[in-house]
């Protein structure tokens with residue numbers, strides 16, 4: 262095993278921090294450089310345990326700051342870059358799209374350009390730039406559709422967040438086509454698991470239930486998402502980083518589609534079980550709220566490519582993973 266240096270951006274956020282734990286466990290000799298701006302969504306406590314390693318370095322910086330990123334490349338000379346850093350919440354992107362363009366599009370371009378400049382001929386053969394993208398770039402399917410998005414599906418994003426992620430993906434493809442730059446892209450479905458800031462559906466509901474607050478569901482609650490446990494996504498990202506082919510895109514899904522109402526019912530039951538309440542206790546706190554503008558109805562992913570070409574498939578049980586997630590939140594806030 263070599264002493265690769267991995268530059269991880271956004272490593273104090275949800276998926277990035279889980280990935281750093283995965284990396285440290287799986288490749289103990291890797292040096293990890295975590296660059297994070299520390300926005301509201303981050304939490305340095307997510308990194309407790311790994312921050313004690315001498316070959317783990319944290320740099321507080323903005324990926325859209327060219328000078329700061331040049332310094333990082335000059336000082337640490339990474340072999341791999343994995344760009345998790347992003348503004349990641351659709352609702353916030355509807356309220357203020359500008360920051361999404363700045364971080365998600367411009368920040369990605371700064372990173373691509375730094376890597377292209379610093380990775381000279383010898384290094385380019387083995388170096389890799391992995392862009393962490395999302396299934397949201399494909400847009401939405403009608404609820405009645407049985408279609409699934411493949412890596413060839415057109416990019417038809419519907420909100421400023423997904424549009425900014427699609428913009429970044431196009432820049433990555435352009436760097437591959439124009440400069441033969443070794444970039445890969447993963448597009449995963451909705452992740453859930455420990456270490457997530459409580460504003461997206463699953464962590465928000467768990468958090469609100471623990472605090473005795475209402476459990477909001479947008480619109481008619483029929484929107485469908487494919488839920489992927491974050492540790493399965495980390496395993497997939499690991500495989501794409503080490504075995505994926507530069508220039509390629511890999512969808513990462515779980516074949517685990519739920520509409521929001523059914524998911525919330527299940528969560529309520531698991532919460533009740535975990536907290537020793539009667540089965541339907543939490544369902545009375547469900548409130549239907551005004552729908553998000555342009556709310557995508559359904560995402561559904563075909564992820565045959567990563568299964569057939571790289572041998573990855575999801576392995577975590579959904580209910581057990583939800584329980585793990587609930588337990589993590591209870592550990593954060595205490596039992597009610």
Ligand SMILES: NC(=O)c1ccc[n+]([C@@H]2O[C@H](COP(=O)([O-])OP(=O)(O)OC[C@H]3O[C@@H](n4cnc5c(N)ncnc54)[C@H](O)[C@@H]3O)[C@@H](O)[C@H]2O)c1
Nearest residue numbers: 271273274275276298299300302303323324346347395452
């Ligand atoms: N959460 C999901 O379900 C999901 C699904 C598919 C793809 N993704 C993608 O995965 C990546 C990680 O998502 P997440 O859910 O962990 O997000 P998150 O919001 O939990 O974390 C993002 C992290 O990036 C950091 N950050 C934000 N702007 C930055 C900047 N300008 N410079 C440096 N750091 C910055 C934040 O401080 C935070 O630590 C994102 O690119 C997102 O688009 C997420």
